[in-house]
Amino acid sequence: MSEIRVEVERAIENAERLNGILNAFLTIDREYALRRVEKLEGADSHGKLHGIPIAVKDNICTSWTQTTCASRILSGYRPQYDATAVERLNKAGAVVIGKTNMDEFAMGSSNENSAFGLVKNPWDIERVPGGSSGGSAAAVAAGIVRVALGSDTGGSVRQPAAFCGVVGIKPTYGRVSRYGLVAFGSSLDQIGVLGKKVRDVAQVLEVISGRDEKDATSADVRVPEYLKLLDRDIKGVKIGVPRLLFSGGLDSEVKSAVEKAIEGFASLGTEIVEIDLPLLKYGIAVYYIIATAEASSNLARYDGVRYGFRAEGVNELRQMYYKTREEGFGEEVKRRIMLGTYVLSSGYYDAYYAKAQKVRTLLKRDFQAAFDKCDCIVMPTSPTTAFRIGEKTDDPLSMYLSDIYTVTANLVGIPAISIPCGVSKESLPIGLQILGKYWAEDLLLNLSNVYETAFPLDAKPKVHVQK
Amino acid sequence: MKNGWEAVIGMEIHVQLSTNTKIFCACPTSFGETPNSNTCPVCLGLPGALPVLNWRAVELGAKAALALGLKINPVSVFARKNYFYPDLPKGYQISQYDKPFSSDGILTIMTAERDEQGRAKEWKPMQIRIIRLHLEEDAGKNVHEGLPEVDKYSYIDLNRAGTPLAEIVTAPDFRSSWQAYDYVNHVRRVLQWVGASDADMEKGNLRCEANVSVRKIGETGFRPKVELKNLNSVRFMQRAIEYEINRQIETYESGGQIKQETRLWDEKAGCTRVMRSKEEAHDYRYFPEPDLPPLIVSEEWIEQIKSEMPELPDDMRDRFMKEYGLSFADASLLVSEKSLAEFYEQTTKLSGNPRMTANFILSEMLRELNEASITAAESLLKPENLAELIKLREEEKINNNQAKEVLVEMFKTGKTASQVIKEKGYEQISDTSLIEKLIDEVIEKNPSQVEAYRQGNQKLFGFLVGQVMKASQGKANPKIVNELLKKKL
Ligand SMILES: [Zn+2]
Numbered sequence: 001m002s003e004i005r006v007e008v009e010r011a012i013e014n015a016e017r018l019n020g021i022l023n024a025f026l027t028i029d030r031e032y033a034l035r036r037v038e039k040l041e042g043a044d045s046h047g048k049l050h051g052i053p054i055a056v057k058d059n060i061c062t063s064w065t066q067t068t069c070a071s072r073i074l075s076g077y078r079p080q081y082d083a084t085a086v087e088r089l090n091k092a093g094a095v096v097i098g099k100t101n102m103d104e105f106a107m108g109s110s111n112e113n114s115a116f117g118l119v120k121n122p123w124d125i126e127r128v129p130g131g132s133s134g135g136s137a138a139a140v141a142a143g144i145v146r147v148a149l150g151s152d153t154g155g156s157v158r159q160p161a162a163f164c165g166v167v168g169i170k171p172t173y174g175r176v177s178r179y180g181l182v183a184f185g186s187s188l189d190q191i192g193v194l195g196k197k198v199r200d201v202a203q204v205l206e207v208i209s210g211r212d213e214k215d216a217t218s219a220d221v222r223v224p225e226y227l228k229l230l231d232r233d234i235k236g237v238k239i240g241v242p243r244l245l246f247s248g249g250l251d252s253e254v255k256s257a258v259e260k261a262i263e264g265f266a267s268l269g270t271e272i273v274e275i276d277l278p279l280l281k282y283g284i285a286v287y288y289i290i291a292t293a294e295a296s297s298n299l300a301r302y303d304g305v306r307y308g309f310r311a312e313g314v315n316e317l318r319q320m321y322y323k324t325r326e327e328g329f330g331e332e333v334k335r336r337i338m339l340g341t342y343v344l345s346s347g348y349y350d351a352y353y354a355k356a357q358k359v360r361t362l363l364k365r366d367f368q369a370a371f372d373k374c375d376c377i378v379m380p381t382s383p384t385t386a387f388r389i390g391e392k393t394d395d396p397l398s399m400y401l402s403d404i405y406t407v408t409a410n411l412v413g414i415p416a417i418s419i420p421c422g423v424s425k426e427s428l429p430i431g432l433q434i435l436g437k438y439w440a441e442d443l444l445l446n447l448s449n450v451y452e453t454a455f456p457l458d459a460k461p462k463v464h465v466q467k
Numbered sequence: 468m469k470n471g472w473e474a475v476i477g478m479e480i481h482v483q484l485s486t487n488t489k490i491f492c493a494c495p496t497s498f499g500e501t502p503n504s505n506t507c508p509v510c511l512g513l514p515g516a517l518p519v520l521n522w523r524a525v526e527l528g529a530k531a532a533l534a535l536g537l538k539i540n541p542v543s544v545f546a547r548k549n550y551f552y553p554d555l556p557k558g559y560q561i562s563q564y565d566k567p568f569s570s571d572g573i574l575t576i577m578t579a580e581r582d583e584q585g586r587a588k589e590w591k592p593m594q595i596r597i598i599r600l601h602l603e604e605d606a607g608k609n610v611h612e613g614l615p616e617v618d619k620y621s622y623i624d625l626n627r628a629g630t631p632l633a634e635i636v637t638a639p640d641f642r643s644s645w646q647a648y649d650y651v652n653h654v655r656r657v658l659q660w661v662g663a664s665d666a667d668m669e670k671g672n673l674r675c676e677a678n679v680s681v682r683k684i685g686e687t688g689f690r691p692k693v694e695l696k697n698l699n700s701v702r703f704m705q706r707a708i709e710y711e712i713n714r715q716i717e718t719y720e721s722g723g724q725i726k727q728e729t730r731l732w733d734e735k736a737g738c739t740r741v742m743r744s745k746e747e748a749h750d751y752r753y754f755p756e757p758d759l760p761p762l763i764v765s766e767e768w769i770e771q772i773k774s775e776m777p778e779l780p781d782d783m784r785d786r787f788m789k790e791y792g793l794s795f796a797d798a799s800l801l802v803s804e805k806s807l808a809e810f811y812e813q814t815t816k817l818s819g820n821p822r823m824t825a826n827f828i829l830s831e832m833l834r835e836l837n838e839a840s841i842t843a844a845e846s847l848l849k850p851e852n853l854a855e856l857i858k859l860r861e862e863e864k865i866n867n868n869q870a871k872e873v874l875v876e877m878f879k880t881g882k883t884a885s886q887v888i889k890e891k892g893y894e895q896i897s898d899t900s901l902i903e904k905l906i907d908e909v910i911e912k913n914p915s916q917v918e919a920y921r922q923g924n925q926k927l928f929g930f931l932v933g934q935v936m937k938a939s940q941g942k943a944n945p946k947i948v949n950e951l952l953k954k955k956l
Pocket of ligand 1: 489492493494505506507508509510511629
């Protein structure tokens, strides 16, 4: 048996076995994966990801298997085409072993909003893995795959990465093609990468990045060879720390872990500078207006007319729309569609959507000013460690507030990465977030890699594959 | 119009831009294909698919805008118009809203009121304010006929979904149905002229809606307007507007009120009917389309498009009048279609006789073109050949009736003038010695008539000319025959 076959088969077995506990995968496609292996075994040339098993979030289109967005409305829906990111993974020789669970249409911060059951955190199965890329984060944390694709609209890659003790990057808006990523908030969505090691994340990001003719918002900006830049000396890099950020609902253990990490960076020769981001506190409000507005429109196509779920027992068009969407969407999705519809309605547009766009512009200026003083900015990824299953399901607002540190990177469009920076007393991982200038993924990966090498995370999740 | 009242009409026209592919994907725009065959993930609105702007649609939109006197905006923004309908795959239409592609146009059209028989009374220029022309995608079509169980199911054909459209909106500047009629015809013609659209109402690639209200003369504000839809030809539209004006005046005069609403024209019944009231109107929740960056065009690009624009029909008409001394009516007819105007101009340049060229084209050729239902560009008759015919006629090589016959033959066969003349044996004899010989023969054969003429019977001159012509088989140049015969007698 070839090495790649061994590795792919092991990944599939682990995925199948651990799915009973974690529910990280919605689809595990053994047959497809082995067909891919066969093809790769016969290939003359090896791509950058030759034979590497990988998991893909179930809101990224794959032509060979269903793409459900963890929604009843798309249950069994099989796309006609591969997302550009998937196409590039395949071209580089990666083997997609399955599609990962998520919050329905990527709306959620706990993975409790999946129509196909919640995902459990491998560190503590009483706790959520974060969301919305909870399945991808859990699959990586449990050691099933080294890398997985997620998507990040307001923190959906970084927050689960933090909760599950893995690395997760959200690239600059326009870095990775959105073609084939099922849209939630089109001006915020980016495909991101989660991985155990910064190196693996860098490798995959390098493969999927770059201009795509099929996405008018993908940028024609050169993609550096991230791998080659991982070990650069980080001496003299200016790291900005926002004043007044470490207050309010920030958990004290998270606070001290992040402060320790900053000291760690200082010990590696970086320069720590204080910065001001006065508008950061408006991030959540602005985010939940813009994201829901775009979502209300993006999700209009799920009407039961052409594909996906259609409600039974209706004989009139309007009833078909109502019943299909009533039964096909979950509570959180419907809540956001209603919010978004409201903020775009005539008479409310100026007070909500238009104003939010203005604040978004001001936020960008805030960051531009901050980046005059530093090369990157650090802050916690999430104000808390992974919370208990069911803890916040009745309180959407407190759930929304857990995105407080992550949403701004999406609103501004800059890249941000979350890396593990310790564990709590309860043995739950804590994430450190680093935000960079536009297109500065190389610096984020470089800093993360140097930090990871200097301060490796010793702890391991309870649920983990045996080598 | 009833005394004391005036109509206030604004027009909205949707035209399909003549691109080969759709506005946001690479699917063909060809007409009459198998339902749903011209589709892809983008125009089917599949999850994850994204629009990419077809630059050709922008070019044609620019030509249309310039032809209608609009200013092209350096930055315009696509917006989503949200509503649910089965023929709208994404649940929103990508259109433009507060930042349209072009705006602020002033257009001069020629317009005339019509008499009872529909004949134009007096053509006068009129200025129309065009508020905007913006770019958008078309929706698909619901099909309710000719398919199994149509009473139970609706069918959807998305071949048309994503076809590029330009929407052209005027200010409420029209005061009569005929002005609106002349405006739509003007738009149709110039858009065809610049190649922006086929603008064929029957194929549905030009659709119009009219906003109609009435008010007492002297009133400055507007009364509630009614939006008229289902206007499937320019003539239907004119009738619908006329009906609606009268309905509104009568309603007001009998003490009623007009509500803002949308009404459909029923051509068979000859009246308009309510489709939806203002209360039922959609809230489209427009917002900028996040999948498409703002549409930015440079000054140089606009100049480039301008330099590719043909001379517009009204400019050409005025020039024909000035340069070639044509009447307004003749020049207008010649510019009614682009290839006809070009045919005229080319022929005139070759023939050097603008007047005679116009006469031949407007009488014989136009009739033949209409009968064959083709354009001048498609005709077998070519400018150089018509010019040759005109020269031969000018030199009196053939007479007028013969020339007309020759033209018809040339039109049908594509042969040159001299070829046809030769085949028909129409070469005129202008050789005086030959004609003199014929005259001598006629005089010899008709001594009594010659004698009677010489005695003063003038009528017999015509008889003798006829004899000479007969002897020449009609080929003798009548002018020369006249002169020589007079001399001999
Ligand atoms: Zn298409």
